[in-house]
Amino acid sequence: MTHGPIGDAASGLDYEESEHSGRVIRIASVAALGGLLFGYDSAVINGAVAALQDEFQIDNATLGFAVASALLGAAAGAVTAGRLADRIGRLSVMKIAALLFLISAIGTGLATNIWMVVIFRIVGGVGVGVASVIAPAYIAETSPPRIRGRLGSLQQLAIVTGIFLSLAIDYLLAHLAGGSREELWLGLAAWRWMFLMMALPAILYGALAYTIPESPRYLVAKYRIPEARRVLSLLLGEKNLEITINRIQDSLKAEKPPSWQDLRKPSGGIYGIVWVGLGLSIFQQFVGINVIFYYSNVLWEKVGFDESQAFVITVITSVTNIVTTLIAIALIDKIGRKPLLLIGSTGMAVTLATMAVIFQTAEVIDGEPELGPVAGPVALVAANLFVVAFGMSWGPVVWVLLGEMFPNRIRAAALGLAAAGQWVANWLITVTFPELRNVLGLAYGFYALCAVLSFIFVWQWVEETKGKHLEDMHAEAWHHETHPAKT
Numbered sequence: 363m364t365h366g367p368i369g370d371a372a373s374g375l376d377y378e379e380s381e382h383s384g385r386v387i388r389i390a391s392v393a394a395l396g397g398l399l400f401g402y403d404s405a406v407i408n409g410a411v412a413a414l415q416d417e418f419q420i421d422n423a424t425l426g427f428a429v430a431s432a433l434l435g436a437a438a439g440a441v442t443a444g445r446l447a448d449r450i451g452r453l454s455v456m457k458i459a460a461l462l463f464l465i466s467a468i469g470t471g472l473a474t475n476i477w478m479v480v481i482f483r484i485v486g487g488v489g490v491g492v493a494s495v496i497a498p499a500y501i502a503e504t505s506p507p508r509i510r511g512r513l514g515s516l517q518q519l520a521i522v523t524g525i526f527l528s529l530a531i532d533y534l535l536a537h538l539a540g541g542s543r544e545e546l547w548l549g550l551a552a553w554r555w556m557f558l559m560m561a562l563p564a565i566l567y568g569a570l571a572y573t574i575p576e577s578p579r580y581l582v583a584k585y586r587i588p589e590a591r592r593v594l595s596l597l598l599g600e601k602n603l604e605i606t607i608n609r610i611q612d613s614l615k616a617e618k619p620p621s622w623q624d625l626r627k628p629s630g631g632i633y634g635i636v637w638v639g640l641g642l643s644i645f646q647q648f649v650g651i652n653v654i655f656y657y658s659n660v661l662w663e664k665v666g667f668d669e670s671q672a673f674v675i676t677v678i679t680s681v682t683n684i685v686t687t688l689i690a691i692a693l694i695d696k697i698g699r700k701p702l703l704l705i706g707s708t709g710m711a712v713t714l715a716t717m718a719v720i721f722q723t724a725e726v727i728d729g730e731p732e733l734g735p736v737a738g739p740v741a742l743v744a745a746n747l748f749v750v751a752f753g754m755s756w757g758p759v760v761w762v763l764l765g766e767m768f769p770n771r772i773r774a775a776a777l778g779l780a781a782a783g784q785w786v787a788n789w790l791i792t793v794t795f796p797e798l799r800n801v802l803g804l805a806y807g808f809y810a811l812c813a814v815l816s817f818i819f820v821w822q823w824v825e826e827t828k829g830k831h832l833e834d835m836h837a838e839a840w841h842h843e844t845h846p847a848k849t
Contacts, residue, residue, distance in 0.1 A: 386505060389574045393500045394520040395567045396456060396493030399463050401524025402563060403432065403486045406556055408658060408676060409532025412669070413542040413553035418476040422796035430792035431480040432487035437785040439491020441778065444499070446492075451584075452500045452577045455492060460568030462489035464561055471550070471558035486560075491785070498761075503577040504593075518758045522687045526680040527563075532556050533673035541669055582610045624775040633772065638823050639764055639780040645816040646760045647787035649710050650809035651752050653795050654679060654745065662742075675742065679749050686753030699759050700826045706755020707817035713748035714810035717741055722803025756816070767825070 407414075407429050415425050439459075447455045466486025473479045498517045536542040539552035546552045581590035587607065594606055625636050658679060662672035693702060720741045725732045733741060768776040798805040 389504055390501045390516055392567075392570045392574045393456070393497045393504075394516040395563070395570060396459055396497035397517040397520030398524035398527070399459070399560070399563055399567055400490045400493045400497075401521040401526075402528040402560055403463060403466065403490050403524075404521075404528075404652075405525040405680070406528040406532065406560060407432075407483075408529060409536060409542055409556050409673065410553035412663065413551065414476070414479065416543055417551070417553070418479075420476050422799065424476060426793040426796040428476055428480050428483065429796075430789050432483040432490060433785050433789040433792060435484035435487020435489075436491035436494065437487075437782055437789070439488035439493075440495050440781050440785060441491070443492040443495035444778075447496055447499070448580070448583070451580050452496060452503070453571055453574070455496050456500070456571040457568055459489045459492040459496065460564050460571060462486060462492070463564035463567070467557055467560035467564060471554045471556075494781070500577055503579045504575070518687055518761060519684070519691070522680070522683045522753070522757075524563075526677070526684055528556075528560075529673075529677050529680045531559050533677050535559070536673055537670060578607075579610060582607060624772045625779065633776075634823075635768060636772070636776050636779065639767060639776055640783045641819055642760050642763060642824070643780045643784035644787045645812060645819060646756050647784060647791055648809070648812040649714065649752065649756065649816065650791060650795075650806070650812075651749075651757070652788055652792055653805075653809075654749060658745075679746055682746055682749050683753045683757075686750050687758055690754045690758045693754070694759060694762060698826050699763050700820060700824055702755045702759050703820045703824065704817060706751050706759070707813055707820060709751025710748055710756070711810055711813035711817065713744045713751060714806050714813055716744040717748070718803050718806035718810050720744070720803075721806060724803075763824070 411425065411429065414420070414428060420428070439462075443455060446458075462485055466482050466489065469482030469485065470479055473482060497520075501517065532542075535546060535552045535555050539546040542551070542553045542556070544552055546555050550558075575593040576589070578590045578593045581587070581593060590607060590610075625632050627633055658672070658676045662675050663669060667675065690702065720733065720737050724737060725734075764777055764780050795805065
């Protein structure tokens with residue numbers, strides 16, 4: 363997003379908490395619904411992976427591309443959302459995202475071949491990319507400074523809740539039909555209804571977007587001052603309205619559109635802190651977290667659980683993810699960002715290494731790894747502890763750090779690069795996993811190695827941002843120029 367939150371312009375504002383907090387929370391919750399659809403769309407494919415492969419008779423490489431195709435759309439959506447929101451408004455972009463989710467739900471659910479699935483997954487992916495940018499930006503721009511952090515965390519909570527909902531609905535539909543491949547209603551298989559169900563939250567999100575106000579930041583930028591005054595009064599009360607509007611106007615005058623050129627040092631080369639942000643984004647994906655959320659049903663079926671048991675395990679994993687995200691929200695301002703990342707890296711390295719050893723040493727029968735009565739439950743516990751380690755650290759903390767760590771002058775461009783790096787890394791891990799399913803020991807060994815490297819990376823190059831003002835990050839950038847990061 364090209365503009366910062368109104369809170370930067372309105373710090374020191376007297377916030378009439380009792381009168382306005384309920385309204386502000388409701389507005390932020392509607393915006394965070396975009397995060398819920400983001401999570402739902404990302405994970406809904408999990409329950410349909412095996413059925414897709416059977417239905418369309420596709421090989422592992424094609425399956426990997428179909429599952430990962432949404433991420434290509436997400437990268438495009440994330441890159442264009444900020445500029446589009448500055449041109450047509452935050453609410454208009456939310457409504458477009460809702461429409462894209464709706465089109466994707468219907469198109470994927472009724473697809474007659476795998477390439478239709480790919481096309482409509484990309485459409486949904488654009489919605490995901492747009493939602494990943496517009497929801498946190500809108501929440502920041504409409505939240506009073508005192509509660510902005512907590513309201514901003516609604517986005518991450520909405521994402522993991524969306525993942526849980528999609529997996530729970532996948533399980534329920536497969537259970538009702540007697541399997542994801544079996545016919546459910548209107549002559550359509552259960553896996554098709556998994557996608558079609560996304561139409562309901564998409565319609566809800568689009569309808570609720572008509573009930574919340576436009577961002578005051580956007581209204582001031584478009585010289586719609588009376589409307590901005592009305593919205594600010596609604597959000598913050600009557601006090602200091604003109605001061606707030608003047609501050610927003612001053613901050614807009616001082617801003618220029620972000621440019622990739624901002625990332626280059628006058629002496630040549632890229633600022634070290636930009637490499638650190640990109641490294642955080644890549645490591646967040648290279649530990650293999652999305653393998654758990656996109657392919658876990660297939661994974662558990664591979665080691666001896668039937669489809670119904672695999673669905674239950676996957677739903678339990680997603681609940682674990684919600685709980686650990688709540689833990690991270692509670693801890694992040696108490697113990698800091700860097701300690702949480704280091705604890706998370708350690709936990710991920712141990713659990714992933716455990717899974718690598720189990721799958722590497724498993725007896726292979728008819729091309730499938732056979733886990734015994736001890737190794738099976740140990741692998742199950744290790745997978746869930748891996749989700750705990752990730753969910754309380756690298757999941758939410760990386761997003762927080764990326765929002766804080768860059769100096770004002772390069773923040774927008776650096777964030778854009780880091781977000782793009784994250785989607786590309788996610789795509790690489792997702793698209794390669796189906797081919798690695800036959801060598802799970804090697805796959806988990808690679809993810810474990812990345813977890814170890816992530817610990818070293820954080821220890822060496824990531825600076826703590828807890829309790830620092832955004833403006834103080836300038837000093838951090840120059841510190842990194844004397845300790846350049848290498849990714």
